[in-house]
Amino acid sequence: MLKISGGIKVGLLATAAMTLAGCEALWPTTEAPDPVAPSAQTAAPAQAPQPAPLATPPVPPPVTAAAPAQSSVASAAVATPAIGQTFVGRKVDEIQGDLAKLQGGVTDIHSRAAAIMEQGRSSADRYHALVAAITARLQQGTTPGNPILVAQWNQAQTALESIASVTPQVTVLSNDAAEQAAFGQFVLNQVQATYGLSGAVDEDHIRLRAVEDQVHQSVVDIDRTLNELSQDISRQNIYVNGERQNMTTLSLAIKNGELYGSSLATQAFTQTENLARATARAALPQAGDQPLVIVRFDRPNVQYQQALFSAVSQALSRKPNATFDLLAVSPAQGNAASIALNSAAAQRNAEDVLRTLTDMGVSSSRVQLLSSTDAVANNEVHVFVR
Numbered sequence: 001m002l003k004i005s006g007g008i009k010v011g012l013l014a015t016a017a018m019t020l021a022g023c024e025a026l027w028p029t030t031e032a033p034d035p036v037a038p039s040a041q042t043a044a045p046a047q048a049p050q051p052a053p054l055a056t057p058p059v060p061p062p063v064t065a066a067a068p069a070q071s072s073v074a075s076a077a078v079a080t081p082a083i084g085q086t087f088v089g090r091k092v093d094e095i096q097g098d099l100a101k102l103q104g105g106v107t108d109i110h111s112r113a114a115a116i117m118e119q120g121r122s123s124a125d126r127y128h129a130l131v132a133a134i135t136a137r138l139q140q141g142t143t144p145g146n147p148i149l150v151a152q153w154n155q156a157q158t159a160l161e162s163i164a165s166v167t168p169q170v171t172v173l174s175n176d177a178a179e180q181a182a183f184g185q186f187v188l189n190q191v192q193a194t195y196g197l198s199g200a201v202d203e204d205h206i207r208l209r210a211v212e213d214q215v216h217q218s219v220v221d222i223d224r225t226l227n228e229l230s231q232d233i234s235r236q237n238i239y240v241n242g243e244r245q246n247m248t249t250l251s252l253a254i255k256n257g258e259l260y261g262s263s264l265a266t267q268a269f270t271q272t273e274n275l276a277r278a279t280a281r282a283a284l285p286q287a288g289d290q291p292l293v294i295v296r297f298d299r300p301n302v303q304y305q306q307a308l309f310s311a312v313s314q315a316l317s318r319k320p321n322a323t324f325d326l327l328a329v330s331p332a333q334g335n336a337a338s339i340a341l342n343s344a345a346a347q348r349n350a351e352d353v354l355r356t357l358t359d360m361g362v363s364s365s366r367v368q369l370l371s372s373t374d375a376v377a378n379n380e381v382h383v384f385v386r
Helices: 002-026 038-043 067-078 087-140 147-164 166-194 202-256 264-282 305-318 336-359
Strands: 293-297 324-331 367-374 379-385
Touching: 087 147, 087 166, 087 202, 147 166, 147 202, 166 202, 202 336, 293 305, 293 336, 305 336, 305 379, 324 336, 336 367, 336 379
Parallel strands: 324 367
Antiparallel strands: 293 379, 324 379
């Protein structure tokens, strides 16, 4: 009982204490904060101090004073045109198109020449194989008019005519190559004229010099091809004419059944050519010699062919075994570079005259090329007769 009573007493005391504590929390005290702003005053101690937020920089208004400076920079950028935008640059583009056509034409000439030469070689191989078989049979001894040799002779004659058919093809090819050479000279003249045009930037002249080098290379290439074709025509004509005479002699040998060898006319012709070549190499033009013809290359496309043909025809009518010297004369004035360029141009002109002579029927073995410098205004070619 006593224990229970004491427990009740202690419980009542605890209840009273809690009641007083709750009342104390509700009653105002002298230490309480200002009731004007209770929420702000009481919340401030509970929160941790926060740093002040960074202020957002204001957006600057459009600057009107800097506009002239920007426009000047833009105008400075526009003042430098891109490659090919100037008049000279567009002209260089046109010349590059012509150069591509020229290079394509030169490539076509080379491929056609290779095909024609291959045809000539295969026909020559077949012809000489048949002639060798006939000669071997005749050397061993056979009956007159052997039908096997007659059939081989007919096949050899067909092969020889196939070789002869190469000459007209080479002539057509030479004419096409001459057209490409004239077109190359036209492109080269365009390049040289473009250097004098105004309104070009440095890049235009850099491109122009590169195009000029490629045009020079193509012109030299086609000139060399022309020389080779001209020599091939002369060599083929001499070869076919000689072999036709040999075939006539071989036919007589088959008819009689005994070997005779090559034609006597062919041997005489070869001896004449050797003598003419030796004469041409031994005699050189002297200071007092008068040339038969002087061709002055003072302008493009000099038409000298008719005058040259008339003079050479008269010289050959008076002296059938005459030989000719072609002297390329270039100006001696100027610096070393200009002298070298003029000498190369004069040499090309002399080669052009040589091709003209061979096309007219003069054997290249009767003509020799020489070169010298003299006090002349333009490149010249002097033709001497011996």
